[in-house]
Amino acid sequence: MKALAARRHHRAAPVVLLLMALLAVGGVYAAFAPSPAQAATASTADIETGKKLFQANCATCHGPSAEGTDIAPSLVGVGAAAVDFQVSTGRMPMAMDGPQAPAKPPQMNEEQTAALAAYVASLGAGPAIPTDDQVDPTQGDAAEGMALFRTNCAMCHNAVGAGGALSSGKAAPSLMNTSDRNIFQAMETGPGPMPVFNDAVITAEGKRDIIAFLTEQDKGSAGGNPLGGLGPVAEGLWAWVLGLAVMIGGAVWIGAKSS
């Protein structure tokens, strides 16, 4: 204790104390924090809240009981996964009409999203929100995932998931900042122009392999800056605006050197 007391006034003491306090608070939070809501057991209260949220925010287009209208599809049977995907990525509620719903900062918080998902799930059976286990990239095989991604996903989302164009203003978004849960849900529910990849097309393990492959991509390129992962057009652009421009600059410089 004496040694500790002697160092009370050391100038690093406040920093050390602060770190310890942060560690303690973080540890307590981690121990007691509620685990993310798994909508497996939705209470009737949740469903009621969800119904109210639905009628306030979604019913204009999807109809008062989610039966669908001329401008928006029925949500009976789309499942909690579809709602969680659309609402947690901010795609729904849509801010304005367009070729497709773009991702934006979410309008609903986690509880509201869960309530909405519970309400829609109560209308008819559909894909549930995946468990953490189902989307855990460490349990997937990146090589299998790459093979699956290449044959099923890359034609729209680009070889590394950088995104690509579809017809008439629609687009397959970049997957680089999409959460593992949302990737899984998108495959299960087929949002917008995307087809549904149910378990008959890509098994649950396959989906996890794909997530593992995409996680590999986040580790960066072995060759340096990946230039957006967009391929030869981006490379050509850099060759001109950086490489050749610098070389022409060099030629001007060397040419201007007194002879």
Place this chain on the structure above:
Amino acid sequence: MSTTASNPKDLKKYTDPKTPAGKAADYLDQRTSIGVAVKEFARKVFPDHWSFMLGEIALFSFVVLLITGVFLALFFQPSMALVRWEGDLPQLHGQLMSAAFASTLDLSFEVRGGLLMRQIHHWSALIFMASIVVHMLRVFFTGAFRKPRELNWLVGMTLMILGLAAGFSGYSLPDDVLSGNGLRITDGVVKSIPIIGSYMSYFIFGGEFPGEHIVARLFTVHILLVPGLILALIGLHLFLMVLHKHTQYPGGGRTDKNVVGFPAFPVYVAKMGGNFFFIFGVLALMGATLSINSVWNYGPYDPSPVSAGAQPDWYMLFLEGSLRLMPGQAEIVTWGDFTLSLNVLIPAVVIPGLLFTFLLAYPFLEAKVTGDRREHHVLDRPRNVPVRTGLGVAFLTAFVILALAGSNDLIATHFHLSINAITWVFRVLLFVGPWFTFQVTKRICLGLQRKDRELVLHGHESGRIVRFASGEYVEVHTPLSDQERWLRVNYEATRPLELAPAADARGVKRKGYASEKRWHQLSRFFYEDRVEPVTPTELAAAHTTHDALAAADERGGELATASSHSADLER
């Protein structure tokens, strides 16, 4: 003379080389007489301008391509035999792939410095083609292709086409999905050629696409045939450049009969050496920091998948764009169930054919409509040949529009546009754009020429306003220096060809009149609108008035303000 003859040993004392380098050079010279050639080259005079170093960028990036290419060839296996890759990369570990792809992965991840070499090689290839294009633009817009250099223009064109061949064959070697997609398009283009197409495709691929031979064949093309031809033609290109002597920009004292500049040694040897290391450095830096063609992202080739954003390297992008713009309805099934794939034939064969024919034929076309058989060693300022400059810009516009059309999906995603709309805009622009830029460029050139006339006749605006005793205000212009004036008046405004009458003196119709008339029309298109350079008479006439003004100024014409040059006023 008598003293030297009587005692040759004394003389040797002065002439024998003393330094090791001198001794080595003397040894070599005594056995090869190379001193004659070195002396000739060292004293060869080259004109000085940075734009004459653009071709050097191409030459030096080719040297880098050779150096890195030799390294890559030591490790690459040009084989399509199926192997299982047991390397470290999780996303490809244990996958079946061709030996070519597996060796590319090994080259990138197992060989020390291999990925760096690959990336430098690929960046050099992109820069090689880009610098060829920029060098060609310089030659085109300054009229450096005129007699006696038409043949060297053809050699350069052939080099450019060989560069495309080298790029294409190298791009296809790693046998990844992206390069395989490129080969599939090639297969489709070859098959679209009527009658011989399908036979050609079977011949190239050794059977149905993709077959098992194409990588080995392209390897031979890429490392032996094409680089060999490129090297030989670079030799010819440079030999002709030395033989013709280098062109020079217009300026005082520069004529078609002299070369104003500095000797190759030491000035240009130093500059070229510096430029080489600079270019090598930039390429190495790019190879070290910017990833290029990460084949492990595309995966081993299999004919079924195509990924979004599948595009060729930039120099082939115009072909891709041409294919993307072509409406699919042009596929015709003729009698006897014979399919004529005009939807592929027109964009992939006819359009590039037209573009290359224009470039190949242009020097000869221009010589014919100019009716000029003299040699030209002084370059044109682009403004002084408005139609040529306009045509060049129009050509460039078409090329850029095609390249952009080849990137239409990326334009769509990055600017949030509809790909269908972009495609239609480019379809229209491909025809309207070149016409529009031609007209604008021609007008700008004529305007600049008029500005030159104005400058020569009236001089620079000085900002000094003179008021005469009568109350009249006049601005005094400072006359141009001799160099400035020379640059602006020393050109020829070519006139259209004269057309002889249709019938001769006895009223008999002349043979060949119809053809002559067509050439005459083309000649008028080139040279009807022109701005004549200021003649000495005009200059003298202009000077009389200006000198009178200046004299009035000297006599003490009252000076008024309206000038930013207060120093002038206080004088």
